[in-house]
Amino acid sequence: MSERDSVSRVQFKLDDALRLGYDYIKRRLDRATINIASIALGISFLSTLMLTDAFYRAYALAGGGRLSVETYQYWLMFVALVVSVVGVTNAMLIAVYERYREIGTMKCLGAMDSHILLLFLVESSIQGTIGGVLGFILGIIGALLSTGFTTGFDIILKVPLAEILLLFVGSTVLSIILSIVATMYPAFRAAKLNPVEALSYEL
Amino acid sequence: MSFETIIELEELARYYEMGGVTIKALDGVTIQIRRSEYVSIVGPSGSGKTTLFNMIGGLDRPTRGRVYIDGVDVSRLDAYELAWLRCRKIGYIFQTFNLIQVLTAIENVALPTVFAGVPRDEGLERAEKLLSSVGLSERLHHRPTELSAGQQQRVAIARAMANDPAIILADEPTGNLDLNTGMEIIDLLHGLNKTRGMTLIAATHDLKMIKASDRIVWMRDGKIEKIERG
Ligand SMILES: Nc1ncnc2c1ncn2[C@@H]1O[C@H](COP(=O)(O)OP(=O)(O)OP(=O)(O)O)[C@@H](O)[C@H]1O
Ligand SMILES: [Mg+2]
Numbered sequence: 165m166s167e168r169d170s171v172s173r174v175q176f177k178l179d180d181a182l183r184l185g186y187d188y189i190k191r192r193l194d195r196a197t198i199n200i201a202s203i204a205l206g207i208s209f210l211s212t213l214m215l216t217d218a219f220y221r222a223y224a225l226a227g228g229g230r231l232s233v234e235t236y237q238y239w240l241m242f243v244a245l246v247v248s249v250v251g252v253t254n255a256m257l258i259a260v261y262e263r264y265r266e267i268g269t270m271k272c273l274g275a276m277d278s279h280i281l282l283l284f285l286v287e288s289s290i291q292g293t294i295g296g297v298l299g300f301i302l303g304i305i306g307a308l309l310s311t312g313f314t315t316g317f318d319i320i321l322k323v324p325l326a327e328i329l330l331l332f333v334g335s336t337v338l339s340i341i342l343s344i345v346a347t348m349y350p351a352f353r354a355a356k357l358n359p360v361e362a363l364s365y366e367l
Numbered sequence: 368m369s370f371e372t373i374i375e376l377e378e379l380a381r382y383y384e385m386g387g388v389t390i391k392a393l394d395g396v397t398i399q400i401r402r403s404e405y406v407s408i409v410g411p412s413g414s415g416k417t418t419l420f421n422m423i424g425g426l427d428r429p430t431r432g433r434v435y436i437d438g439v440d441v442s443r444l445d446a447y448e449l450a451w452l453r454c455r456k457i458g459y460i461f462q463t464f465n466l467i468q469v470l471t472a473i474e475n476v477a478l479p480t481v482f483a484g485v486p487r488d489e490g491l492e493r494a495e496k497l498l499s500s501v502g503l504s505e506r507l508h509h510r511p512t513e514l515s516a517g518q519q520q521r522v523a524i525a526r527a528m529a530n531d532p533a534i535i536l537a538d539e540p541t542g543n544l545d546l547n548t549g550m551e552i553i554d555l556l557h558g559l560n561k562t563r564g565m566t567l568i569a570a571t572h573d574l575k576m577i578k579a580s581d582r583i584v585w586m587r588d589g590k591i592e593k594i595e596r597g
Pocket of ligand 2: 417418538
């Protein structure tokens with residue numbers, strides 16, 4: 165390995181990881197769908213409450229009565245988020261088992277632990293992004309359904325657009341963070357796999 | 368053709384402890400393999416062929432002894448250097464092909480170039496050439512499930528060559544193929560060995576594969592039983 169210093173590039177760029185992650189999601193859509201649905205449900209709960217709160221404030225400002233989201237509803241939201249994180253962790257762990265051989269093969273082909281880690285985290289970030297956007301859309305519908313009959317459905321037009329955008333960005337970012345947190349442990353296990361064991365693993 | 372040593376194994380041993388019993392998967396293997404040589408490894412199931420490949424490829428650490436590749440002691444390499452070795456220096460071919468199922472033929476072949484940091488266009492171009500050279504220019508965008516066993520092994524061979532390695536390790540490459548397809552794969556590997564000068568080490572039960580090789584290493588119980596000229 166005399167030429168090691170001159171061509172010592174073992175690299176794996178973010179766009180490569182993105183492309184591979186996208187391929188995995190596209191080709192194993194069933195598992196990805198479960199993850200996305202799980203995250204979307206948690207986020208939809210969160211954004212329903214946040215938007216409901218925003219609608220109530222806009223309603224009060226416009227001279228309507230004072231209404232507010234109950235504390236126990238925030239607790240339910242918290243539980244929903246925890247449940248969705250656990251669901252994603254579980255699904256990603258199964259994905260790691262399914263891919264034992266492929267992970268072993270990739271390591272044979274020169275993948276480093278960090279490449280495998282990145283691959284799983286990128287995949288879950290993509291799922292988190294989609295889940296976050298879907299969840300927010302569901303959240304708008306949920307909030308309108310829970311407030312619209314008392315405040316009127318045009319209440320959404322009375323909330324400043326900037327506030328809605330902020331909630332959208334916030335819940336999507338939170339969705340991505342939660343997906344990554346949920347995938348940390350499975351991704352770490354995948355990265356640390358011994359290639360010899362991974363290759364001899366029979367499904 | 369040069370006759371320098373590319374791989375040197377020195378008293379190589381790998382033991383497994385299984386419930387108080389020591390299994391000697393490799394038990395003192397010493398051999399030198401020349402650049403561009405074609406070596407067949409033959410031996411009954413459990414004689415240590417796969418374990419030997421794992422050692423040469425830096426996938427597993429020996430209990431005792433040394434592996435030198437181009438004069439470098441593999442056990443002294445750090446994680447980064449090991450990845451480099453697997454990526455650039457060695458091409459693996461498996462009995463079960465081990466293609467990445469979500470990727471097409473050309474993407475599978477380009478994957479090692481991705482890990483090597485080769486720009487995407489260049490990697491795909493290289494992959495296309497390699498697939499043509501193994502007779503699959505019409506199958507670039509097929510997925511593994513859309514290919515026959517022989518075609519899958521061809522893709523795997525093209526993938527093994529993606530970073531132009533000096534060494535090809537093939538663990539029973541014809542084990543899952545019928546007679547004729549196996550013959551084609553053997554011819555292909557042999558041709559690569561001759562035309563590109565890749566050092567080819569193949570574990571096999573296949574007599575035709577053995578006959579084509581420069582040397583035949585017979586293994587038994589983790590030891591070299593005898594070495595014959597092909
Ligand atoms: N992870 C392991 N733990 C315990 N023993 C192992 C392990 N891997 C291999 N062995 C043992 O080491 C010995 C050599 O195994 P190896 O797989 O190298 O044989 P092989 O020659 O490749 O056989 P085959 O022709 O069946 O592939 C066997 O007795 C096997 O049971
Ligand atoms: Mg074996």
